[in-house]
Amino acid sequence: MAAAVPQKITTFLMFEGDAEEAITYYTSLFDDAEVNDITRYGPNQPGNEGTVQRATFSIAGQRFMCIDSNMEHNFGFTPAISLYVRCQDEAEIDRLFAALSGRGTVLMPLGAYGFSTRFGWVEDRFGVSWQLDLPA
Template identity: 50%
Template sequence: MTQATPFLMFQGGKGQAALDFWIETVPGSRIESVERFGPDGPGPEGTIIRAHAVIAGQKVMVHDSFLTHGFDFTPSWSFFLDVADRAEFDRLFDALSEDGGVLMPPDNYGWSTRFGWASDRFGVSWQVNLA
């Protein structure tokens, strides 16, 4: 069976820190498995070859690239989080945008009473919607 899984590639060994942050911040998130580079490389020892995680119910893979690439995350790819109450919306938006950036500040944009778009400190974008 063919299966598609979002693949998040980090540079500079940030994968574990990103996973830890998301697991701590986003309900319904967990790390399922992590495979790491050993002392023989080719990546720095302890960085992630492949991690399988669930972020708010969505299966994802994470990798720490040991190569330098001329690209990184862009806002055109994002997690979209539907949340049930205003307090949870505010908590998530504040945590996810801290040390990152606000792409669309929380507001009523016509399709939702409260919506905001942020980029977290790892460069991954999050759309937070009060459902």
């Protein structure tokens, strides 16, 4: 009997043609980030040639998967699910907030809230939501 593979849960992001741009952007924002692999659609495949069929990247040891959807759909990302980042210092939270909110939407401005002394929530230009927290 073959050994069972342990279950692994990975965040999966579905884009509509800008997955590679998002991957490049996200991995540029964090020191401990890298693109692990990218497979692109080729000629005569169901997706647009050159777009991301499947890719993985990691940020601070957390692995993400993503694709460029080749199907039309009437939904996108929602703030009900977000990426939560515990920042190391004030400079980092300020930098990430400015970068991720650029061309995006501020859902909660950087500030002190009852649950955090410095917190901000943004939806980036790709529609992905990020909660940024600086522990006391």
